[in-house]
Amino acid sequence: MGMAVDGLISGLNTTQLIDSLMQAEAIPQTLLKNKVADSTTFITAMQSLNSKVAALATSAGALAQPAGVDLHTASTTSTAVTATAGTGAVDGTIDFTVDKLAQSQVIVTGPLTQWPDQPPTLTFVAADGTTTQVTAASASLADVAAAINQAGVGVNATQVSAGLDPSTGQPLYRLQLTSAKTGAAGAFTVYRGTPADVAAGTATNLLSDPGAAQVRQAQDAQLTLWAGTAAAQTVTSATNTFSDLLPGVSVSVTATSATPVTLTVARDDKSLTAAANSLVSGVNGILTFISQQQAVSTSTDAAGGTVVTGGPFTSDSTARDVNQQLLDAVIAPVNGISPSTYGISITKDGAVTFDSDAFGKAMAADPVTVKAALSTIAQRVADASTAASDSYTGSISLKIKGEQSTVKDLNDQITDWDTRLADRRSTLEKTYANLEVQLQQLQSQSSWLTGQLGSLPTPPAG
Incomplete structure (x- = not known):
């Protein structure tokens, strides 16, 4: 904006006069800004609607x-046995005993100051007969443990303090070797020597060393049905969880039980x-939400008149269509039967209600039909919601993108008006500045003429 000084010659308040003229000039831009504000409010409301509908599409699907x-x-x-029912579960009961729990194999070496072989070479034989050689960097028990842990043989090694050597006073340690997984398939045997030594029968079984012991044997968990x-x-599992003990039912155990445990599977009407x-x-x-955004409000202006203001969705066809499509999805008959039979009804105000008592009675009478009807209604709701909220083809998404494009165009026009109005103000400021100059020149000429006239000799009196 140029710098202007109020009329020193004319006495006019040119700044105020220019501001008033600019307010009139800026009316088209103001209208554009109002449109942007309204569109922004509409976009925000539509985005909120889209989020709600997208969430409904997911849950209904x-x-x-x-x-x-x-x-x-x-x-x-039994408190030591927990069961979970999933897809495909059927009603029924069954008894079983818990005979064994799954456990990993654990062995320990005798007390050592360092590994007895140099270089330390071990061969692990897995339950399936697979052999793996492990060679440590040194006779240090820490190096031996590290080599085992890094070899990927399915065994974890831990160095455990075992006191002091009574003859030398040096620290003693044991290596605890634990199978990484529970179950009989995790069993292993460790030999001092190479796989060739094992095959030749010349390798030393680690458990035959002085002080070595097997702390725990690898085993599967075991249940006995109809004991x-x-x-x-008998049913076994490498872990303490039995998947699909019954169709769609898994069972986890934490303790053995000679007394039969009863497992009961029942329809979950409460969750449904x-x-x-x-x-x-x-x-x-x-x-x-749509109804709230469609609501029309009234207020009173400064002159006492009534001002009617529509909501963001007032007269918007997209919101109306979404509203109707969701209503149709919920209340349309399923195989000729009204959803009200299952407790889903519509009120005179257009709200949807759910009667849990009616739903419960329908479930008690014919659970198969009710579940099929609920699945159908949910699928219709999911389809209607997806059609409205899909990121690429959804009616709400397309409406938002269109409105955002409109806002961009309006903002571009507003920016153009900024330049146009700045140029107009500059022109007005120059015009009034020139006016002051012209008035000053006229004033100077007037003063000069007055002085010239005053210098003329006075004619003698007649």
Whole structure:
């Protein structure tokens, strides 16, 4: 902005006059800024709607899957046995005893000041007969342990203090060797020597050294079904978890039990009811949000008149379409049966409600049909939500992108107006500055003429 001095000659407040003229000149730009503000508010509301609808698409899609409605609970009569029911679980009970827990193999060497062989060469023989040679950098027990841990033989080595050598006073240590995994498949044998020595029978089994011992034997966990009957059957696992002991049911054990443990699998109506209620709540939350953004408010202006202001979604077709598509997805009949039969209804105000009692009664009467209907409704909601919120093709996403493009164009026009208005102000300032110069020149000429006239001789009196 140029620097202007209020009229020294004219006496005009040119700064105020120019500001008033510029306010009139800037009206088109002000209108553009108002449009940007309205569009920004609309975009923000649409983005919030899109996030809600996208979240609904995810949750409804999960409910529509077989695992979404095929819900069961699994319980046992023992605190040492926990069970989890997943996809494919069926109602029923079964008894079993817990005979063994899975455990890793643990052996320890005798007390040593250093490894007895130089260089320290060991051969590990796995349960499947695979042999692996490990050679340490030195006879230091720390080096031997490090070599074992880095060899990837499925065995972890730990150096453990074992007191002092009574004859030399040197520190003694044992190496504890533990299979990295539990189960019989984790069993191993360690020999001092190479694989060739092992094959030739000349290698020394580490457990035959003085003071060496096997602390724990590798074993699988074991259950016995129908124990004590002619149908008794053992089931083993490398861990303390038995996956799919029954279809879709896994069992974890923490203690043995000679007394039979009863496992019970039952339909989880409570969780299914909560899932149905969550679906309806998700849809209803979006419908409520759209209604709030469509609401028209009134206020009073300075003159006492009533001002009516629409919400961001007032008259917006995209929001109306999303609203209707979600309603249709929830309340449309399923195989000719109204969802109200399953407790899902619409009120006169357009809200969706869920009656858990009605849903429970329907489940008690025909759980297969109810679960299939709920899955169908959830899939329709997921499809409608995805069609609206998809990042590339969703109606809401496309609307947001279009509005953002409009805002960009408007901001470009506003920037152009900044330049135009700056030029206009500069022109006005120059115009009024020139006016002052012209007035000063006229004033100077007037003063000169007055002086010339005053210097003329006065004519003699007649």
